[in-house]
Amino acid sequence: MDSRIPVAADAAHPSTELDSEYEHSPVPQERRKSLLTVSAVWFGFPMILTNAVPGGVVVAVLGFWRGLAAILVANLVMFVYVGLLSHRAGSTGENFALQATKTFGRIGHVVASGFLATIVVGWFAFNTGATGATLNQAFGWHEQLVAVLAGAIFVAITYLGIRALSWLGAIAAPLFIIVGLIAIVIVSRDHSLGAVLDYQGVAPDSAMTFGAAVSLIMATFADSGTMTADFTRWSKNGKQAVLATASAFPLASMVAQITGGIVVAAGAIASAATVGGNFLPILTGDHGVLLDALAAVFVLVNLGSVCSHCLYNGALSWSHLTRTKMRITTLVLGIIGTAAALVGVWDHFLDWLVVLSVFVPPLGGVLIADQVILRSRVDRRPTTAVRPTAFAAWAAGAMVGGLVHWYAPQFSDAVSGLVVAVVAYVVLERVLTRPAAAR
Template sequence: MASEPTAVAAETDTGRELESEFEHTPVPLTHRKSLLTVSAVWFGFPMILTNAVPGGLVVAMLGFWQGLAAIVVANLIMFVYVGLLSYRAGETGKSFALQATETFGTRGYAIASGFLSTVVVGWFAFNTGATGASLHKAFGWNETIIVAIAGVLFIGLTYLGITALSWIGAIAAPLFLVAAIAAIAVAAQTTDLGAIADYQGVGGGAMTFGVAVTVIMATFADSGTMTADFTRWSKNGRQAVVATSTAFPVASLIAQLTGGVLVAAGAIANAGTAGGDFTPILTGPGNPLLDMLVLVFVVVNLGSVCTHCLYNGALGWSHLVGSKMRILTLILGVIGVVVALLGAWSLFVNWLVLLGVLVPPLGAVLIADQVILRKRNAGRAEARVRPSAFVAWAAGAGVALLTHLFVPVLSDAVTGLVVGLAVYLAIELSRGRRTV
């Protein structure tokens, strides 16, 4: 086995221009980023148009105050969930794939890592396709050409690595604020913003509070579970948690509440299906400046989520196949763009959200193993497969699915998370401690 200095040297010897992404080893302390840089990566990820949509949908279904409560509860849960995983990443410098190796085994990790790394590439395809569809709807432009151009741009940005994610994040978040304020200002000219608190929704009981919490959590359950890919660059665990807090609850809340407020104001037509998509508000007046804002906003905002998801997928798959993140960025990026060009992206959202419901138990197992049982597991012998991790994941996912089908009043995401955590702790604590 190579010594740590040799391994680090191998990881950093990638060329004169682009630094290593440390696909196969922890990020050394000498290469960690500032709190501002890591925060920019996470802050600019959830503050996006596609996060305003579920916020508006939940408010449309439940009414303003219940919808607001569901959004806040879901974001607080996400802060604890993602924050714990981030703390571990900041302490160790390990990516999600390396974290999964510890918990699921040196061979078993491939199932967990491959599963999530594939799901996030699906989200890349979905949002690349949504970029073309949004600009076609707004301006009548050729959707296919826009998807192709946007896809190439997003792949190129991801290829540059973690630094580029901080760049686009630092631009996407302020741009969202500008677009949101502009949309509220335009909406105020034709709607009564003072009536927002009285909005009762249009759902008629079609969505429960528990389902609403799941809808909000599922939007970022995948990349949230893979947070280590971003927060492993933090100087320590505390800074990793601070960086995470800029995303959950801050950035996520801003995006979702923007969609919810505009729905409650009656400014969005067909809110029960369109959710909080506020771009039609900006294009409605036919103002050239607002049209330009929409163009830049859609490309940068959806570009932010696309680059982050592709980075997650490429980093995970590069470790799985023993390659480099940048090579997998090109391969998976091309596959994602082709899927988007074929229009199949529009079929993804339902099953991707369902998979997102099955993800929290996986993260719960990681939290139980590497945070709660951290001291107990110190010096634990390596294993090719850790059956207890898969049993707990399956138990949590199974209960989440049953909750989804038969007990919709509860949040299947939260239920699966709690069950996965409890089952893993019960199995591990009932066994003797095994060390080298």
């Protein structure tokens, strides 16, 4: 069945077929969504339990106020970073793979798109596995069976496309706020919330610096943030795309991270420097059947949101790479991701974030430099097979990010790599391509 529906036919004759996801072309203006719909897609994505974890880790290590400052700085950087890419997407209607093709080349984009598309499938696997593990720890449910069933549900949601992501986001975000508030109320029964403001951290001698904390927070959404065009290309224009982005960064992301930080600062989580702000155990146990049922629904909806969003990112890029339909790649990648979840890829969460903070922001920096700062060149140049300046700038940013991570941890490797990639690309383009531009 061809999932693409001609615009005229769809308008005149309503069909039961699923709408096109525009894997290989820009979204036409008449197919764009409202600001509320696109905002619901982004708003429901970062307000998740696994985003409360790094927020709690940062607060546990740095203390409440320094941790809060790191969370704020990281989210403001993410707003600028993702907002610039979103503005371009809303203006052109192009998804991430199409953006990468223009910047890295027809063949070169295979590396950039394939890299991020594989990483986000890894996030799908991580959170699918986390669903099984979390419900196993909370209720004793069979971990692998829950992961398989959850994976199937998440794949089905993704298969329905962008509209289903907006529906899920509209449910997931309010549910997080409700459950988070309930957790804080329960914590207040046995812990003084007044002590939160004076919390100094449980790991003052930790090697994590303020800069490293900023990188850790950024890394949680650096990949899907770089692929924001997959969501914000549905916006009616660039301005609405930026407003939709703001619903995620800083708003939704900070709600999740600060919630995790509060329960840690209140002293309600043991080994907080390791497990972070996972507040689900606070809800389960001796609080009644209704709260247990709410907690179970919360896990499925909340982690289902991040899983379906990540799988959507991966499926769009891989469908473009393989010249197939998004829904076909959704099924294939969903099976692969669920299988990966069963072998425990979710055990390496913090190590995963370190890798992302070094390699992903420089890639996004190259896209920003090319498609925002030098956008007039993009619009008039032909698409070549490979664009060496893009890869050189990406490599420069990643190299500096790695050096900062190992030798100057007081700074943020994510921010350093991002800035260097932007500057390197602009300089390389102006120095090396000046004659071509003049012609």
